[in-house]
Amino acid sequence: MEFDMDIKVLLVDDHALVRGGIRAVLDTKPGIKVVGEASDGRSCLKKALELKPDLVLMDLSMPNGRDGLSTTSELLQSMPEVKVIILTMHNDEQYLFRALKAGASGYILKSAPITELATAIQQVHQGMVYLQPDATKKVIQAYLHGNSEDFKDRFETLTEREKEIFTLVAKGYTNKEIAELLIISVKTVENHKGNIMDKLQLSNRRELTEFAYKRGLLDFD
Incomplete structure (x- = not known):
């Protein structure tokens, strides 16, 4: 499926090989343009202000005392129009709930197929929330068990x-x-x-x- 316009994406991950691999694949997807990369929270905030991305792919675990969740929260305070997708290896409901509370619009595992990542980027850019299937199930279970209010x-x-x-x-x-x-x-x-x-x-x-x-x-x- 082609996009009506290029979605400007900023990649944030402390591993250069991971960033390079994701960028190489996303560059083949019509309508998605990787405009920059960052290796930690501080450089993410700086690059976001410079490049004005539409969407940030944010890793959870990063060095220098500022993880993906705190970076997401700080980024959205200064640039609320930017969408954030958490891209992580952690398949854990508490990370998921904290990511949503921080303001992320998507949560997807690094083990997911690249086609799923492209779909997530498209849907989040259009204003929807994208959760990988297992994460969606956890959110529904939390709701059914009465934990939907602020994910108590x-x-x-x-x-x-x-x-x-x-x-x-x-x-x-x-x-x-x-x-x-x-x-x-x-x-x-x-x-x-x-x-x-x-x-x-x-x-x-x-x-x-x-x-x-x-x-x-x-x-x-």
Whole structure:
């Protein structure tokens, strides 16, 4: 299918080979013009202001302390007319929900066929939202389970004290250090941790830290 006009696309990915591969294929698609590339969030914002793309293909994981989600949010604050499609290897509902909350209009896996990517670009450019089939299913399931309002997740079931302890645990504090900081007993910390793990359906510290990172609750800068 041909386009009525060229869609100007900015590629954002920290791997040059990935950008080169995507660009080589998109350059063969009528109506799509790759106008530039960026390797991180900072250069993405700069290139977007210079090149005025219609659409940005945005990777999630990027260096220098600014990931694809924070870059998307910042980009859309200054250039709300630009459309963003998250292109990622992460087939995870929390990344998906956070991408939508950041303002992305599309979410597609890097393993998807290039024809699907071209379709996504066309539909998002026309003002629609494009989610790869598995992602669409997850959004529908979230809606059916009553989580459609701001994609409320399990974290919101924690009390304020539990959220406080959760953050400290995720940052690597020991039970004794948490007890001293909050002026409570180690036993109380352990009880809170047990409640936190049960509510979040987690089994160990690694899963807790990953949960915190996915929801943007940790700053690793």
